[in-house]
Amino acid sequence: EIVLTQSPGTLSLSPGERATLSCRASQSVSSSFLAWYQQKPGQAPRLLIFGASSRATGIPDRFSGSGSGTDFTLTISRLEPEDFAVYYCQQYGSSLLTFGPGTKVDIK
Amino acid sequence: QVQLQESGPGLVKPSGTLSLTCAVSGASFTSSNWWSWVRQSPGKGLEWIGEIYHSGTTNYNPSLKSRVTISVDKSKNNFSLKLSSVTAADTAVYYCTRGVIAMFYAFDTWGQGTMVTVSS
Numbered sequence: 001e002i003v004l005t006q007s008p009g010t011l012s013l014s015p016g017e018r019a020t021l022s023c024r025a026s027q028s029v030s031s032s033f034l035a036w037y038q039q040k041p042g043q044a045p046r047l048l049i050f051g052a053s054s055r056a057t058g059i060p061d062r063f064s065g066s067g068s069g070t071d072f073t074l075t076i077s078r079l080e081p082e083d084f085a086v087y088y089c090q091q092y093g094s095s096l097l098t099f100g101p102g103t104k105v106d107i108k
Numbered sequence: 109q110v111q112l113q114e115s116g117p118g119l120v121k122p123s124g125t126l127s128l129t130c131a132v133s134g135a136s137f138t139s140s141n142w143w144s145w146v147r148q149s150p151g152k153g154l155e156w157i158g159e160i161y162h163s164g165t166t167n168y169n170p171s172l173k174s175r176v177t178i179s180v181d182k183s184k185n186n187f188s189l190k191l192s193s194v195t196a197a198d199t200a201v202y203y204c205t206r207g208v209i210a211m212f213y214a215f216d217t218w219g220q221g222t223m224v225t226v227s228s
Binding site for chain 1: 144153154155156159167169170203205207211212213214215216218219220221
């Protein structure tokens, strides 16, 4: 089973700042099978990025994904008020899917 | 627009079986997608339970495999989850979701989630 570790656990930033979220895998993940989700309180997760770097439909271009192998990054170029939420990475491999524990981005 | 809607009892007794159904609208069940269940315990992260293809092929999380059954009813355009021998640890919000093969199995559509509490 591939274990995903996300850091930091919490990121305290101000609107307009840049957010850099890390997702590290216990073994190599095919870039194609790495996704990022945003979740706000009381809501279902929302797909942001699939294939490590492709934005899902309707996702603003301030969200970008990068990385390969065991290290992946989600970057929010300039935080908008609606971006304060929890972010999860997810991988799919060998018919087994796992999520990271999440990074909370809160207002400083 | 694809929509998913979970339904089922909100309260299940310990040692009982949790049963949920996900109604799929706006998409053909026979399209090239996998249909999954994901849960989230209160204040915790996301846990994948398992998935089913329209053919009936399933994959389960090894940690739950002995207790989980996911099935599909193509005539009703829905799929279901059964989780047996439940304990308080199974208390969670349960989501159904669609894994899109063309998006490398990323979950592009989610139900609103349904809270299931295991308690006597």
